[in-house]
Amino acid sequence: MTMRIRMLRLFARENLNFLLTNRIPRRFATLFIGWFSKIEQPLVRDVSIAVWRLFSGLDLSEAKHTRFRSMHDCFIRELKDGARPVDPNPGILTSPCDAIVGACGPVAGTELYQVKGFPYSLSDLLGNSELVETHRNGHFVTLRLTSAMYHRFHAPHDCRVERVIYISGDTWNVNPVALKRIEKLFCKNERAVIATTLAGGHPVTLVPVAAILVASIRLHFLDVLLHLRYRGPNVLACDTSLQKGEEMGWFEHGSTIILFAPEGFSMCEGVSEGETIRMGQPLMRLP
Template sequence: MNLRQQIQKILSQEDLNFLLTNRLPRRWLTQFMGRFSKIEQPWVRDASIAIWKYFSALDLSEAKKQSFSSMHDCFTRELKDGARPVDHDPSVMASPVDAIVGANGPIRGTQVFQAKGFPYALEDLLGTEENLADWQDGYFVTLRLTSSMYHRFHAPYDCTVEKVRYFSGDTWNVNPIALQRVEKLFCKNERSFIRTQFTGAGPCQGQRVALVPVAAILVASIRLHFLDVLFHLKYSGPKTIDCEAHFSKGQEMGWFQHGSTVIILAPKGFALSQELHQGANIKMGQALMRWAD
């Protein structure tokens, strides 16, 4: 067993992993990493990316460019044209991100799950001001991005973004170990709520779907192309922003400054694609859910 494997084995121990990623000063570390990752000094940049590659499955072969100005530039990299084919079936909701499929299933009234035995309410996730009728008894999917994945997110269908709401919060780790220990974790972390409506032709026209990007430790910044703001821990602007931004299926909507989780809330009638299951890997543009009503 080489040094990397030995370190990874130590860090995989649940108690130690939870201690190192959640009992340290999370907000301070997150703010520090935000600044550190943007350092463009060549040896800092090169050493940071080399260490990142050594301890993860970072693959830059699909990146549009191979030279980066900083580690942050590498995190938010674009992909080569055509690297992510998009499923254009009008009854299909495509995955907005590269991710691992996490908890998913029917929404019981307004109750969803972050892990077995750990429920949370949509009211806690989206706030009491939001009308939840569109997603009551619907379907949800949790998509988790690891540090080495592509971190931009895209429109899962032809849609109009009607509203964005920003929630400042904590920066708990969102890995499976933390999700099994911290109740209502997603409702505690920094996040944004993006309400969309299907605009394309087909059986889904008019349906509303919510995308909820959730930040985490070292990952507390969210950029949306259609808003001239960067949501981050020190953001002090308006919390609710009405908008009318139009996207075609697969079009880029924004990115995490590093990467984290996207929760999809769909109305009744959608279900997870049959070929997927919890723990499966999915690429942006592949079929995530299908209209089954």
């Protein structure tokens, strides 16, 4: 009886979570929070951050600065020097961000999954036939950033960014509840496809996916902010070299990055679904 009650409570919580985050006007809510979070009025800032800390377990002990102009300023905070040591092994691809590991493993041809029983294709996500063939039978890992996490992301290896493909879309929540209910969710949401080539010639692609309240991505190597009001061009050429661990950009709040590597890469020990990983820690091994 106790187990049944627990299951009913869990089901009720999941239903409530899904209704609250996905049955509201998602675009309006996202645009509103984008505006509200940038208000620099001290009372609004302090109350907003206090409420955020209360419900998310936000820890600012590693932040480089502890005084913020706005809630947005706190969201995109930098960390103290040395807070995220980067594995220097050239045979290791490191995590680009702090995250909880979601679905990960080999790509079956061009098919992968967001959670068990919910497959999607490389073509639907990447929207580029060349990249689809590049990562056919490769490996992938889904990295979910929670709202309290460090929101900046970094180069997983010495690499060159060659282009960014921006794909407009929805802002479904990307939490586990929604992933179990909305098919091809990542393929529906706003996202940027960042194509890179590692120093050794291996292609690696990062796909930051936006979500409700989080549909804005800043990349240091582009002079535009990618967000819901951005209207093109959709393919932006780049030629930027980055060192392993160098900052690439940030999410306005927190969301998901899906990383793709070609055939021959393998997951590092300890990288499995549900585990927490930090930026700079080993993620995949190069061939």
